[in-house]
Amino acid sequence: MLERFQHFFRRNREAADLREEMRLHLELRARQLEDRGIPAKEAHSMAQRQFGNAGRIEDQSRDAWERGSRALGLGSWERLAQDIRLSARSLRKAPGFTAVAVVTLALGLGMNTAVFTVVDAVMLRALPYPQASRLVSMWEQVMGHQPDEMSSHGASYANSGRYTVSLANLPDYCNAKSIRALAVFDMTPKNLTGEGTPERLAGETVSEPFFSVLGVQPLLGRDFLPEDDRFGANPVTIVTYGFWQRHLGADPQALGRTVNLDEVPYRVIGVLPAWFRSPGQLTSTDQIAFYVPVAASSKMLTRRGDHDWNVVGRLRPGVTVAAAQAELAIISAALAKRYPESNQNISAVIAPLRDDLVSEVRESLWVLLGATALIVLITCVNVANLLLVRATARRHETSVRFALGASRLRIARQFLAESLLLALAGCAAGILLGRVLMGVLLVLAPASIPLIGTVSMDWSVFAVAAAVATITGVAFGVAPAWQAVQTKASEALKAASRHTGGRSQVRWRAILTATEVALSLVLLVGAGLLLKSFVLLMGVDLGFQPDRVLAMNINLPKLRYPAAEGRLQFFEQLELRVRALPGVQAAAYANRFPLRGSWGGDVETDLAPQDESDVDLQAVSPGYFETLGIPLMRGRGLTPADRNGAPLVALVNEAFVQRFFPRTDPLGHRIHHGADTPWMTVVGVVNDIRRKGKEAQITAQVYLPAAQTGYPVSLADFAVRSAGDPRQLVKAVQAQVLALDKDQPVTNVRTLEEIVSASAAQRRFQTVLLATFAAVALGLAVIGIFGVLSYLVSQRTGELGIRLALGARPRAILALVLRQAGALIGAGVALGLAAAFALTRYLESLLFGVRPTDWLSYGAAVALLAAVSLLAALLPARRGSRLDPMVALREE
């Protein structure tokens, strides 16, 4: 390649060399003649005569060079440049065509580029850690046991049997030779006090090797040491760059200072670099401020049943995930044998960290990328259609060129060059548009998409855009090039005024248009399925009324509120004060409100005392049901009298009744947490609610009175139902909290409605995008149908004129044209239905309550497409039926 270029540039020098040689030749010859006594002037002209025509010789030499270059394949390069120049000129001469084609392409490529940019950042680029490919995520999986109503002591994914890891098991997993190190991490927000207004900061509790596993060194100070992570060690913290800037004045001497977190003085031993993000932050917008060591107690290290920790690990170099997994399976089996009561059926599972992070959005993003690929195809088809029209208009030009001796190859190349040039322009415009669309996408995108904050265009995006543009350029250039090659030179001699393309043209255009209809149908069906899912989901009854409810987090630090009674007292007082505020209809407190986290545990009933079952447990105040609007179905609700000292009571939901008391009246029956815990009497049954949002299953639930404090979780959530806009109460409630405890921050203040809509955000995002893509596709298909029918009508002007002159009624003409359109649309729909059936199963995981073959969505898509396409066909058809026969015939 390089050699060819050198050759190419050497050509000019070669010509200069040749002239110099010839000049020398003439001079030497003339001198020789002069030496023989011929006068200088005559000698010169004699030399010239003997030499011959210098210009012709130069041409011949150049010919020799060209032929030589061609042997090297160079001629095609040069002619390509020529083709491109020619194409640019001819495109400039048709600005309307060029603009439409470039805009169409830019639309397709822009959408594709924008979505690809997101896909690239989220799924393809390496995570922001050194040697990120060796990082794995670990969890504990319940083997072969997939209960459909699963909740756990720690976080678990509903229905998946996936648990976070038990700290007690971790040292055994660390023995795996293929794993260099494992580290645990978990969110631990803490109250920062001692510097003005109290503030609640997000932080993580991590084990000692956390930072070295991720491959990060503190910017200042040191990493955690094993002795920092021991029970009873002096509390130390490593803070983030942001915290250092905001709270420590970016002071390089800040190391060694102490900060009060939940009233405990932590010594700052390190500051992290600004780029560092914890794996948990990659899927959220949380601003983590500090890291503290686990410093696990010996009790924590023996409770193998408590699955509380996220784990990230680093494999040794050259070890595959599968190898490490095999080793972990052996270790898990050994643990299960040694500790059957806690580890039976539990196995440690690892996956590459990136795969685990993006597992929730992967399908959705691939679908969106696939959809934009379809859009690119549609724009290709559309531009190919446009080019065909143009090729027809240039038929005369093409046949003249043939007649003048241009080769088929040359003509085809010329057409392809034009297509490529268009594609290139479309690509450039598409990247620009893509940037804008990317911005829009990022605004719409829910923050829960991992790494969404890192989305940016880089060279790989440009490279892909350029590659796609080149492929599309060739793709839509093939049809017109083929067409042009079929042109016969003799046609130049025929009357060239009728710009018709003949049968082959019609066939090509019909095929292209049917394809376009088919592609649009696929997108419409996909969008229809997602839309229906969305509508169904929105229609799901949560079982409670989230509107006008404001919830907030009030985490009372253990140091100031060591006993459950103290916390209860705080919340009881707060409730009294808040109830008295104007505009408040009800107020309540609990460990967690719905949509804001949960807690679960084992429960036994007096009917089957040996059968422990995992259910959702909530500690709630009497006002909980009123505040959330959960109706009482039977029995009584909780009252302020249900407190310590009074008989222990509980409420259950209907799902609980169905599961545990299917044939008996639950009222009066007793339940408890386990063998040595007191019994509680069921006094009421409340309506089922979907605690975790609309997509969640209904689970068996037990409500315990918060005032009977026999539960191991803290009260931490407070909620208010207001008469008007609940947000107007934020300040007033906050003031009441500060009046009770001036050091107590209020966090995570949100209306339940906001949470409901945020939980639907990802679904709304993908639905809106796919619907937009489908709309664009539909628009492009309409343009295509309109174009091809207009063309057909104009081509048949003469024929239609004769029919009209012979007495055909305009209606018949209309029907004739529409029949043609119908055939086109019908073929497209048939093709599209087949493609949709084949493709929609990839949507399955994104659907909610809809099967991928839902006939209603298919029917609606077909109906919409058919209606809009026929409408597009109607215009040219009417024009055909209203032809003036005289004018039409004269034209012929």
Add this chain to the structure above:
Amino acid sequence: MTRTQRDEIPPGTLDMLILKTLARAGPMHGFQIADSIQKTTEDVLQVEEGSLYPALQRMLIKGWIAGEWGKTDGNRRARYYRLSPDGQQQLERELERYGRVARAIARILQPA
């Protein structure tokens, strides 16, 4: 002024003549080649001197000869051409072909 009778060189033999000239006398520039052909043939064969140059270009590209810029006796820049191993082979092929053709023609022209 006296003029000797000059003949055009037979078509297709120019390359052979150039190669042979270079083979016999070593590196030369264009004028020297033309001059040498004329002198060797005692001015019988006349090269249309200009046509020498396209032929040289052709042979350069084919790799039969190599060109190198140097200085003439009069200290002028000139390109000196010399025979390459490929050119040597080509010369042998052409000589053989020429011999074959010449013998064939001679047989036809022989008095019976």
